[in-house]
Each structure stands twice: as C-alpha cells, then as structure tokens.
Amino acid sequence: APNKKSLPPGPLTFPVVGNFLWLRKSSSEVEPILRSLHARYGPMVTLHIGSGPAVFVASPTLAHEALVQRGAVFADRPPPSATMRLLSSNQHNINTSSYGPTWRLLRRNLTAEILHPSRLRSYSRARTRLVLRKRWEEVYELRECRKRVLIPLIRARLKAKQEQLSKAKEDGNDGNGDWMVPYVDTLLDLELPEEKRKLEEDQIVNLCWEFLGAGTDTTSTALQWIMANLVKYPEIQERLYDEIKSVVGQGAEQVKEEDLERMAYLKAVVLEGLRRHPPAHFVLPHAVKEDAELGGYTIPKDAIINFMVAEMGWNAEIWEDPMAFKPERFLNSAGGVEARGFDITGSREIKMMPFGVGRRICPASGFAMLHLEYFVANLVWLFKWRTVAGEEVDLSEKQEITTVMKNPLRAQISSRN
C-alpha cells in the first residue's frame, strides 16, 4: 500500500537536462519514458528534474479529482525561473500568474471582453481571412503559411503595438481595424488589484504577446493535424463536404459562422483531431500552495504537477481503437447531437482534455473550437484536398512548442467550383 506521506513512485535519479516549464524539447524525450514508468508504477509517477520533484498524472479520474473536484487546490503555478519572470513582466500575464486576484482579473478581462461571443465573429473573420486570402498555389504547405504569414504578422503587430501604445492616447487611432486594439484598450483601463495601479507598458505588450502566442501556434498546429487526416482519409473529407453542402446549399460562397452549429460531423472531425493529435501533450505546469494529497500520495508544495493530455485521449479503456482517426465515435446513432453536446471542459468526467480542465482550462477553448470549425469547414468547402502524387501523409510527430507534424502536410488542392 502506498505510504501516505510519500511522493508518488519513480526512478531515483533521472538524467534529463532542461526544464518542463514550457513543454519544450525535453518533454518529447520524456514522454515515452513516462509511459513505461506509468506501466510499471501506476497512474502517478515522480521524476526528479531540475530544482524539485515533478509529478505526472496519467489517470483521467485522478485528473478530474485534482483539477475539477478540488480545483482550487491544484490551480497554482510553480514559481517562475529568473528568465521566466523577466519574460512574463514579473508574472503579469495569465498563464504564469499564481492563483489569486491578479490572475483572476487578467483572465476575466480576456474572457469577458475579448473572447466574448459578441466579439468572436470579428476576430475569427479577421484571422481566417489571413489564410483564405493567401495565394493558393497548387501544392501548398500550411506550415509555410504559419511561418510566412502568422509569424511575421505577430512580429509586425508587436512592433506596431509598441508604437501605437506610445501614440494611443494622443490620436485614439484604432489602427485601421487592427483586431488587437480592443484588447489593448481593455488593458489600458485595468487596475491591478494588489498594487492599485495601472499596467505598465511592457506588461501590456506582454499580455498581447500572450494573447497572440497562446492562440497562434496551438490553433495552426491543430488545424494542420486535422487537414492532414482529411487528406489521408478522403472518405472522411467527402462525408464532411456532403454535410457542409446539405447545410449551406450548392453554390454558397463560403461557410458562415452561424452555419456551423448545424454541422455535427464537422464538430466530430475537430474533436477527433484534438483527441488524436492534441497540440499540447501536457498542460502547463501546475502547483499546490500547501502540501496536498492525491491518489494516496503527497504532492509537496515545491513540486510541479502535470497531466498527460495525450495519454488520456489515447486511453484504450475509454476509447475503442484509440489510435485510429474515427470522427464517428463522437456521433450517436442518430448521426448528431452527441458531438455538438460533447463536454470538452470535462466538468462531469474527463475523456480527453486538449485544453486542460478546471480553473486553469484554456480560457479560449470555445473560441479555438469555433475557429477550427470555421477554418476546416471553409477549407473543405472551397478546396478539394488530395495527397501529392507519389507521396503519403506521414502522421509522425515532432516536439516543438506544440507537438507538430514531423513532415509538414503537403497537399494538392483544387478549387471545388
């Protein structure tokens, strides 16, 4: 029986250099090792890496207990490293701030003002247009698009933002429809709870960076995985095309946001993409403010605790034939409803958690779902996607900031009309 006073089991020493905080390289080296440690020791294991112990939880039931049932206990973040403190303007952004009033204020500002349904439409249109407007070459690389369009865009925006910020008060310029401006405006108005003062300029730039950074790589990675599967499995793409046609009607110029909720198979395709290929294989590191118990073990307050997102989505006790890409697993026998009603927040039970769950769940999960549906629907409605002659879609993974395709998707696309 586990000793109630002890950390979860694990190897005594573990020769990994690097840190887990930002899901970088080391996590891809550690993931297969963790898998075998879980097979040997059970659903919770401890690794001693860097400064303190890091506990990894593979069980959806224990994740639900920690993050949902006892959410407030497990909602903290570990103290940042010196570098991270600098990069986050001393923890003045959402993902690094500890569980408390500053975190709550910044997070509420984002969800209430920016990710609010009334604003979603213009954001998602602006971002979607970026990709759809691109010249579509016969063979097109989505990842190239990420590099060529999104990253320069972020750089330009940030630069522009810094310039705009210094001018913002004088000319009240809305930056010519610049879609970041409303967020900046909300940030200019905020007063920090403990310090009773407005945000400083670098903190505002930092929050904009978080907004762009957290949303761009994750979303484009998910999109690429989904499109890769639609190229690899043309019958799924055709079924999706048929569903879109039945909703928007022959000859429709594009799929509109309001059409999406009538497309159950579309939602199933996006969910299956996030289950089989979650962009983040782990959540961001969590911590507890006081020593806490979980699964019969102690989680000390200096430990990192993380949850194995990808493992949960691939759990054979929950998902039949888990490594196969089968959107219809989300449909009920009547062909709908279940996918539309699927609870991605895991509030009742966790079957997958691509956005995390509980207090620290991705604040943009709804936005990201909507955006992915909008992208996928339009890309399939406007173009037929096929493998490039003589090539096969390779679903091998590679760890970057997110888990991306080792061999980026290449596809032959042709206009549908």
Ligand code: HEM
């Ligand atoms: C497919 C797209 C996305 C995926 C898969 C995703 C996934 C995640 C995950 C796994 C976490 C960590 C949860 C935890 O630590 O427990 C997270 C946190 C976060 N995400 Fe997302 N995300 C996506 C899109 C976005 C977008 C579009 C934005 C912003 C517009 C965003 C903003 C954030 C922020 C601010 C946090 C930190 C939350 C906190 O610490 O309270 N994400 N996301």
